[in-house]
Amino acid sequence: MSERTYTALIVDDEDLARAVVREHLAAHPEIQIIAECSNGFDAVKVATEMKPDLMFLDIQMPKLDGFEVLELLDPQPTVIFVTAYDQHALKAFDVHAVDYLLKPFGLERFEEGLQRAKARLSSGEPSKVQATDLSASAKSDWPLDRIVVRDGTKVTLIPLAKLDFIQAQDDYVLLKTAEKGLLKQQTLSSLESRLDPKRFLRIHRSFIIQMDRLARLEQSETESWVAVLVDGTRLPVSKSGYARLKDVLGEG
Numbered sequence: 034m035s036e037r038t039y040t041a042l043i044v045d046d047e048d049l050a051r052a053v054v055r056e057h058l059a060a061h062p063e064i065q066i067i068a069e070c071s072n073g074f075d076a077v078k079v080a081t082e083m084k085p086d087l088m089f090l091d092i093q094m095p096k097l098d099g100f101e102v103l104e105l106l107d108p109q110p111t112v113i114f115v116t117a118y119d120q121h122a123l124k125a126f127d128v129h130a131v132d133y134l135l136k137p138f139g140l141e142r143f144e145e146g147l148q149r150a151k152a153r154l155s156s157g158e159p160s161k162v163q164a165t166d167l168s169a170s171a172k173s174d175w176p177l178d179r180i181v182v183r184d185g186t187k188v189t190l191i192p193l194a195k196l197d198f199i200q201a202q203d204d205y206v207l208l209k210t211a212e213k214g215l216l217k218q219q220t221l222s223s224l225e226s227r228l229d230p231k232r233f234l235r236i237h238r239s240f241i242i243q244m245d246r247l248a249r250l251e252q253s254e255t256e257s258w259v260a261v262l263v264d265g266t267r268l269p270v271s272k273s274g275y276a277r278l279k280d281v282l283g284e285g
Contacts, residue, residue: 036063043069044076045091054089057143073097078186092116105183177227182217197246201239236274
């Protein structure tokens with residue numbers, strides 16, 4: 034009985050690093066390399082279209098880092114992180130990577146990681162990590178300065194500075210900028226945990242605003258409060274949201 038074959042994608046911005054992985058995999062005909070990518074955008078596109086079983090993924094890359102790539106993939110492949118930076122190790126295992134190869138690594142260490150990956154693949158254990166889990170694992174040492182959103186194979190980067198507000202929509206959030214609104218599959222609470230509380234405030238169970246977009250507070254006819262943004266957008270404010278706003282604005 035022949036050994037089961039698996040497809041693999043190699044993602045690294047360094048040509049030499051990809052060549053090392055490719056060379057080590059040459060002794061494993063059961064691993065079929067279907068593509069190589071030198072940046073995160075290409076990795077998301079190729080992985081979305083070709084759905085590899087296994088991914089050798091660098092972490093620090095231009096355009097998108099390895100964690101952002103992984104966050105955007107559904108289904109997610111089994112992942113072996115390959116990086117020159119050991120400070121990401123704990124995060125890598127938090128997001129269920131099967132191994133973490135620190136460059137430069139030898140053949141023996143590579144084989145160890147590959148065997149772990151094959152064991153994970155043959156067990157049928159799901160590799161999927163919810164974006165909420167990824168965010169929670171990273172919030173302490175992975176500062177959020179932008180949000181990545183995927184629509185098909187297209188990836189959009191939204192700098193936090195451009196956000197006006199965020200709205201919960203079931204299992205999604207609507208990320209609203211002056212130009213457009215984009216949906217991302219993530220809960221409002223998980224995103225809130227990674228935002229700077231000095232800049233962003235939850236004013237309602239369904240809304241987070243960027244504080245410098247707040248123009249004023251108004252009372253509605255029902256005596257509830259409404260947040261009016263600088264562009265005229267009106268958003269509801271809950272009682273707890275009003276209390277948080279008063280606290281931040283220094284009102285008694």
